[in-house]
Amino acid sequence: MRGIMIQGTSSDVGKSMICTAFCRIFSDEGFEVAPFKSQNMSNNSYVTILGEEIGRAQGVQAEAARVLATVDMNPILLKPESGMKSQVILFGKKLETMDGMDYRAQFYEKGLKAIDQALANLAQDFTHLVIEGAGSPAEVNLNDREIVNMTVAKRADVPVILVADIERGGVFASIIGTLALIPEKQRVKGLIINKFRGDVQLFEEGIRFLESYTGIPVLGVIPHMDRHEIEQEDSLGVQAVQQISRVEHAIELVVCKHPYMSNFTDIEPFLKEPDITIRWAETVADIGHPDILLLPGTKSTIADLRYWKQQKLGAKLSELYGDTWIVGLCGGFQLFAETLTDSQGYDGTAVENEEGFSLIPSMHVEFQKQKMVRRQRGTVKFEHAEVEVAGYEIHHGKVTASAYPLMHCGDIGEGYFHNRLLGTHLHGFFQDLHCRTAFLAPIRRQKNLPIPSPEVVKDPFDRWAGHVKSHLDWEKVIEIMEADQ
8 A cells, every 4th residue: 555644843834734635636636545643632533424533633634535534544542631641542432541651651562553453454445545643753752652653654664745834933943853853764755845925936045955955855835825614623723713803793702712622623614704703712801791602612521610610700601691692512511510420530520519500400411431422413493493403422421401402313302502502512513504594693683794695615625735736746746655665
């Protein structure tokens, strides 16, 4: 099986996005291609059709490659919790919770076996892989037991393209320093400069210097693209999920930024609405009096509940209730309960009876060992509009039935909706345009805002892939991938 690996000089240089573009381009050109990342660390996971968890980036990359996402594309997923521990998800299922030292000492051999098995499984269905590295391959203190960068390139026997982010500065030092410190340097066959702003011609001397100094070709300089509309995975992407609307009397959406926030991509669909201003609140003082207050998902519900209690969010919610639309998603929804029980610490903090914000009468949350991981669909009614919604659930907490269910999934009710208070476990709830429009309709009417005309937007994968390919020596990329190592 052939392939190519994208590594970066640091985190957030754009590895995931470059891999996403490569997956779409290879798919367009007829390759049987799949994404792969050996180990991912993220609380923003993706649920496969079999109800298994993988990193969201690999789920998105599978969509770009036009294939179904499977656990073999990301066999190891680490989901950070409070207390310096992480859930270890192996082939889509929770294995155990470990701290960093135990994981490094005990999981290495098991991780290598998982990687080899996943690569062998993928080789049965695909001819080519686009492999994503993690962080930086030059972490010399970790290289003896790393399972995410050059170890993977060697086991898969693929060439490496090194990506650097010029936007943050120091691009020459980051590239040259990385090449000086990494093992298997001979596998690096090309360089990509990402997130460039300005006139690319001004960087031609820089390209000549890098190629002369390193002996490695610069395959392209990728200009920064605003609003690519492809979901991001890392928390560093939160900075992109904010918006200042130019519409007069725009809807103000404020998002509570939990310390252990997860699945922040649930907010991204609101970026498509031109009459919405989005901003984040790290303290109660930041909230103000918005039209919508949204509490997103959290990996440690009780820990984040206690954080917001210290901030006196309960009093603020009581002040806003009935006037502001208050929305809770997954863990954010669970914060609305009267009590939360987690006697075994499945959420990360063992507690017998923790008071919630008591916004929903008789709502109780009990955290159980078995995590609910499933795709879900149903119908929801906003005023006179009934719309179908679909998404996925990932949560430990089991919630008591509600007298005012938000959604009907067959004969089963899910979530809560009453008096401008809305809660659901469904990630992706606002992804559908019809659902979003129905939810926003009464707010727009109150503010005398018309419903914006939907823009005809090119498929974001096609748009992003075309942007990347147009700034690369793509024939050289193919040559590198197909060459014997």
